[in-house]
Amino acid sequence: MWRFIGSRLLQAIPVLLVVITVTFFLIRIAPGGPFSSEKAVIPEVKAALEAQYRLDRPLLKQYIAYLGDLVQGDLGPSFKYPGRSVNELIAAGFPVTAELALYALLVALSIGVGAGVVASLRPNTAQDYIPMSAAMVGICIPSLLLGPLLILIFGIYLDWLPVSGWGDMPGDKILPAVTLGAVYAAYIARLSRAGMLEIMTQDYIRTARAKGMPEWRVVVVHGLRGGLTPVVAFLGPAFAGLLSGSFVVETIFQVPGLGRFYVQAAFNRDYTMILGATVFLSCLIVTFNLVSDVLNAWMNPRLRGRLGSST
């Protein structure tokens, strides 16, 4: 087990290196720079600023210096928020984004698995078509549209929930979480329906019925564990996707998360911030993919042996 995790983490190092290198040189190719705003800056000031942030050195040297800092866990100073380091900015924004992503994931799981299982019990009937059509709609509507729609319905017409903010008013976390989770709920519904449909035709399900188990027990105890395997495999990429894809929702609902910093950094050419956030999110994506692989193997006794742990 530990060997498996260790080897996967080692494999992640070259992946991260490629991500860092590509991002580093790509943003440098993009026209403009952190200090080339419309306001004219005195050349001496600009030169002083560039010297402070090492921008006056050759590109390759900057790159090597950045990697050196990175190994020590230092993502460098922010170019646009003077006096604050990228580490601080991520530390401030990430907990909010993580909380939002976690709620969204819970929303996605409860709606998705519920709808998928219900649909799978009576395939090709109304009980199947209705939740699955809803899921299809969920996949097709982007959060860019769903967010404002939900705001209109629940925030303005019905006036049940606050329309923006994070932790300022009771219930203001509901709409962002639902908006962010909706697309994933739809995917999870389709995955769990397909998984359950396959499992429920297995011979061991017939065995459970022949043993006289009540139908709920057949579905929940015997079916669900195998039927949700594809969902579990999807959880890692889904959570990583929720974390890195939350900026639209964060912008719509004015949530002070990492996603908004990330987007602003891109507009501002805040080199270190862009790089820092990219590195941070890449690490998270690698981690969550690993977690979901381990979880998947742990849920399947036949794979557990292959990870090298005893059962």
Added chain:
Amino acid sequence: MLKVNNLTISFTGREGIIRAVDNVDFSVVAGSTTAIIGESGSGKSVSCYGLLGLIPQPPGQIESGSALFLANDLLQLDKHALRKIRGRDIAMVFQDPMTCLNPYMRVGAQLMEPLRYHRGASRSEAKRQALDLMAEVGIREPAITINYYPHQFSGGMRQRVMIAMALINEPRLLIADEPTTALDVTVQAQILKLLCDIQAKRDIGILIISHDLAVVADIADQIIVMQEGKVVERGDRATIFRRPQHPYTRKLLASIPKGQKAPSPISPNPLVSVKKLCTWFKQHNETVKAVDDVSFDVYRGEVLGLVGESGSGKSTLGRSLLNLVPATSGQILFDGQDVIALAAGDLKSLRRRMQIIFQDPFASLNPRMTVYDTLAEPLLLHKLETRSSVAERVLQIMDEVGLARHFVRKYPHEFSGGQRQRIAIGRALATRPEFIVADEAVSALDVTIQAQILELMQTLAQEHGLTMLFISHDLAVIRQLADRIVVLHNGKIVEQADTTTLFEHPKRDYTRQLLEAIPGKSLL
């Protein structure tokens, strides 16, 4: 105890309504065994599943009939009442113990489930009974293995777990659907004996379903023969075996592998010569010696039988010969050339001359290729035919293996198991090879189909002067085809001799065990 009258079950499908079970009567007496015999699709399983509400409705529908069990008509009971009988009074054992146990649950939990649910037993009480029963059905070290997952058991042990699970509520009736079909003959003999012992001890009724008369020859009291949903013959064991009336019953009896190939003159020069062959695998840091220091010759024009149980290394050996699995050390000489040392290009031309037929015709044919594609591919690949001439050759091959020419554009799923195996044989023969490895080529088939395919292989081997390595776990099957036999156990050769000698004067205990396990010896 169970009395089924006029049972009719139909299925509504695309082709309209099909009567899977048509006006069937049978009964099971406490303490005795009734066997239902028939080929795949004869409705033998459906009639039993129908009784217990285990067929999906729709498309299935029980049209008429009654099934009296302990004063209840099973067919009139509502779902709830029927479920209470399932697993408590009537228990079932299924064919494939590999797929019939939940792979995600420990066997202990699965064993205890019926007891906990039907009788409301406490955890500790259920566990105690589960341990007792595991010991009774012959599972070693139940205290440890109760925490195992199904994949940690061998096939035979899993079937024992299934049987223990069926028995845990002390049922009155046990329905066993092809309980030994997926198992090796040696394990089959053990499981059949176990069923007999259980019956003698507990006085339960057993309803056993099988395609193979030989399997039930030693255990059935009453035999019912079904064909296309109808009962064609019924009677006690002695009558069915000694004086079969219906032609179909006679055909089933004739299909039981028996008899021996007439010894044919063997040429003195070997086509394949295996010297000190080892094929080892690394698994979890352990070395598995699948084939361990094996030497033998296959002479030109002979059929060499290779017998062994699951895990004896017989399939690995067959595949090593064709270099489909890389050998660890040793030498394989094919017509004087060392197969292991060959370069990829030379291997290709050699592959034309040596072919393989696999066990499972469902898995070994590409489901996205028509018969035409499957048969034409090797011909074109080895440049034996041109694009314009290949079609005629494909049709000729189909004639040879007994497939109607109009099937040429069909896909594998449109064929039955026997027909698929004919396609696989045709594919192997397409390149006119000299040497064929047949790896359990008839083990997945019903006995009647098995008999047909064996006959086909025998005819083709003679016509083409083929040299063949015929691999099987079933000595009775091998005897029909082979000139000489090699017995493999744990990767090593235990004994090799010509067929008559091996059957009449086996030298080793292991060979004797294999001979003992042949089902239906009482018939021969």
